[in-house]
Amino acid sequence: MGYSTQQINSASRSTQPVGEPLADTHDYARSWAVKLGKAIKYNLGVGATTPATAGSNSNGASTVADTTSYLVRLPQGYSLHVRPHRGSRDGRKGKSTGKGGERDGPFVFGHPLGPIAAFRSPAELALHLLWLLSDSTSRADCSCRLCVRMVSDSLPPLTVLLPVATTRAPTPVPVPVPATAAAPTPVPVPVQASAPASAPPPTPKATLIAASFAMSTTSTSTTSTNPPPIGGSADLFRPWELVWYQPPQKNAWRLGIVLQLLQAPGESRSAATAAARIAPLGAPGLQTAELTLGADVLRPFLSFSVPDLRDGFQGQTFDALDWPRLVRENAQAAQAVQAYAQAQAQAQACGQVLPPGSVAPPLPRFDMATISLEASKAAANQINACFSVFGARPKVSPTQCIYGGVFLGAEQIVVGDAVRVDARRDGAADGNGNGNGSSNSNNGGDLPPGTTDIMRINLILTDHDHLRFIGDVYRLALTTAAAGSNSNASATAPPEGQLFAEELEDRNGIMLAANTQKNQQQQRWYWHLKERNGHRAENEVHGRFYVSMRLAANLRKADFLAQAAAGHVGDDMIKALNRRQQVAGFQYQGQRTSRTATIGGAIGVVLPAISGVIEDA
Template sequence: MATAKPRIPCKPVMVARSDGATTFTVRNGQAPEPNEPTREQKINTPSADGSVDYYRPVQPDGDKDLDWRRKLGQWLVLAFDSKNEHKDTQFILSRFPENYTLWEHVRVDATGARRTDGYLYGHPDGRSSRFRSPAEFFEHLAWLATPLPKGRCICKICAGKGGETQDDGTGVAVKETKPAHQNQAQTQTQTQMKPTNTMPSAARGVSTTSTRAPTGPSLEQRLDSEPNGKYLYRPGELVWYNKTKDTWGLAVISMRQIKDDSPRYLVQPLSHPFSHPPAHIKDQENDLRPWLAWSVPTLGYSKLQGCTYDQVNWEEVIVNYPADPVVDGSILAAKVIDSSYSLFEQDENALANQGERCYKGIYLGAEKIWVGEPVRLRSLGDDILVLVIKKIIERMTSPTTSNVTFVGDVWKFVKVHTPIKDLDLPARMIHDLNWRNRVEGAAQKGIWNEWRIMEPNARRTLGDVKGRWYETQALLRVLRGPATFENELARGITGDAGLWMNGRGDFNETGDLRQQDRESTFGRAVPAGFRVSRGLDDSAGDRFPDYLDQNTGIYH
């Protein structure tokens, strides 16, 4: 006998302000239309093959309705709960904002396979601006929940509508054909907690609004966000490089170039401060590895154990060192880099609280990370979690130290029997999913690789981040070797590149070190005047050298 799902007791929370509209106008002069699926979309008559495809209202207090409202209520309270007073309490949105209605798209194919998806209608821009998931609606709801919001909402739908909405002077984005009724009451809760504690005037952890014009990604940022991109590595990153057939060293990338449709990298080996090997051109990505791909090697000179790079008396070490001091110099320098961070490209237009600054990117340990891309997170057990970064916020705690917060959505890698549609993910992650499912024969096996959102607008610290997220298709071929990689693909096995990577700080007990910029992070481990190219964003116009003069060691 089937049993009903247990109902979890939840405290209700309500957002009284709404910009919802029951009707909208497609074109000026035309009669308003209902802000819901069209009449044709509601017809549930089966086709000749028995398949059906239609929309119907979601029943109040049904499973899908409760699922949406539980997630939205919980996320909303936790986002505004700066003191974590309600982290152990379950909340539910008592109702959707006025004039917002939840509909269900029902599809049953000729074989009887059934799929239902929820869509929330009511956005003042009309039925085409429906919300496809609780996560997609959350930013809009948080904007509505902020007392007297200013400017425009920056949720995915509002931000993508350009000039189709305008501010009516109260901070609510509406169309020129304004809805008949908009409730401007303040946010209220139906719990015992005080509204001033639960819903402060400045939301923490919620991206609300900004009256400043947004700035788009830079050319380099766009280049690094391309799926199946041209480069695996980025300027300023710490990497392993192949010195000889069986020997690897540590170096930093100064610049990169595409030549004959293949990437090339100019890498500068790390060393002690009194001798620096010449730079190398690497035109095979297989000759490079991410720093986090391998563990930190043991120092050759035992007396250096426990020392940092700048604590070493290098003149004395060079005289007494039994082998090559360059190797130990590079290892100690790499440990400093692994512990360091520096932010770049301050975003003057991003919304920030007093004393905070937002940046478009960060050098975190060995890697260069941009806003808008995923990073690997530490997790309990075998879960694969990533954070898709929306904001990087820094608050200085002293002239030389700071707290850095990443704001974004946490996603978990899962295997499911039904593909999840309309994922709001970076193009690189979507491309990687499509490749995995194609190789593993997801459509034939009925088991799909997907990302499931776990926590929207989450806040994480430097210590929560393991490192960059890499496409498995691109990196695992390098880490596993082409032969092993192709053999596993032929057997329908893709694996995950992150499982073959360490995390930042795994073998380094030094705390986070804030650096002024990337060059100061490298210090004396690179030649004086060493510079990291900004690539397409570089006004200096760095020229990638063509060849190395073997007699002088100078590139031309």
């Protein structure tokens, strides 16, 4: 296909046009050719070994690695460009940041998505080249960012489906790339969002999703209901949870409460959330209207840390601050300043001066936008520091109460769910001095720093106002034996729940692809039982466990997804999120009577009901 430089610049909204295509002899072109060659060689397994000339192993395979470097030129219709930096004639300063934060390149243009669609790195383009090299004619088989977006944008408009259970959804899993260069199954590789302060703008798909849902939903929250929670659900977001969201046309991240989950038309209840209604946090009376946003511009709360509060707000909880008074006093101060300025202007227009003793009033300490922003941060800190239970069961004793679920800080957690917990040696006590139940393995000795296990919750209870969790504790493990022959893997049945099954399905699909491609002995992941009915106190629970591939795609962890596409998956996503009680500014506040009491006046709407969720309040 291809685009001329004029077509690219005409379609671009940038104030700095791209230059002419770089010649093959340019440093950037050479660098891309080398990096593309390495990426293609790595993904196809080309030249991993050479014919045995210097020795071989017991199987007759060569032990001599191929150190040949391969160069891959751009396919026909694709061209490499930079935005020439001011004062530079050849674009050699292309890696710098131009005016307004624009990146100067180099970029590869030519994708059918449009003249301004560009690959920003050799790693991005390599995924597309793998598809071009394959026999596939379906763009859905390409895992590059631009093809994924092109296919997604071609989907029909979305409409609301109220009763949504946020459970199983197919997760893209890489498949083997044999010597014939068959294309991998789509694996989204978006740009990583590294901090809440700024991020790439939402894709047009997110805007279309939000607009479609906004037209088909009502603004009256009291008329909406959510489906009952399902233990072990794999979806990333749930009703009444605190999340980060990216407002339309803005790069900053903001905080809000999920009011309702929405799905695409025709999708089963097991499909992933497509969008959500969000109530922004803020000061009472200053909250902005609720938003309907695509799930790709939402993030779990523990993805980021809340920035420190400004002077004047630090050390205060949301409930402790008198927000109406703060708003009123600053509004009055702003009005006084405006009135004085008008009087001064009128006097000058008439050639007069203000009466003796007239003094300019003090400026307001904060503007309304600042007050609302600080209120959202204070509210988020308060919500994260509290918990409230629901679904009461018969009491075990006068002091022990059992529940079906809990809002633990930002997250909704129910029996059957998976949570990240502190790993523990055999016989060690939990935060309340209790033993950890029976163990299925010997964990003696020191555990590596940061070791995290996964608990399937069997019981949620409060004991003298202390929150406790009881469940089977697992750790992801990899066996090198043939599938099904490892005694540890088959000693116990895998934990029940769609989330546990999906995590193994993804990991074993990746391992199968890698082992088949490399003709290695079959390996597989399994859930290794560490404790049966282990106990964990509230401060030993980090937060919900999310399916690694779903979380990586949502957080735009390009490195993790690229490694998965190459057949490698570790525990990066288990450690990708913060621990609830170790986030900045954490001040424990304990149990609240209900989720509404926890959120307080931080949102301007009533929480819509969740079917089956009955709180003690």
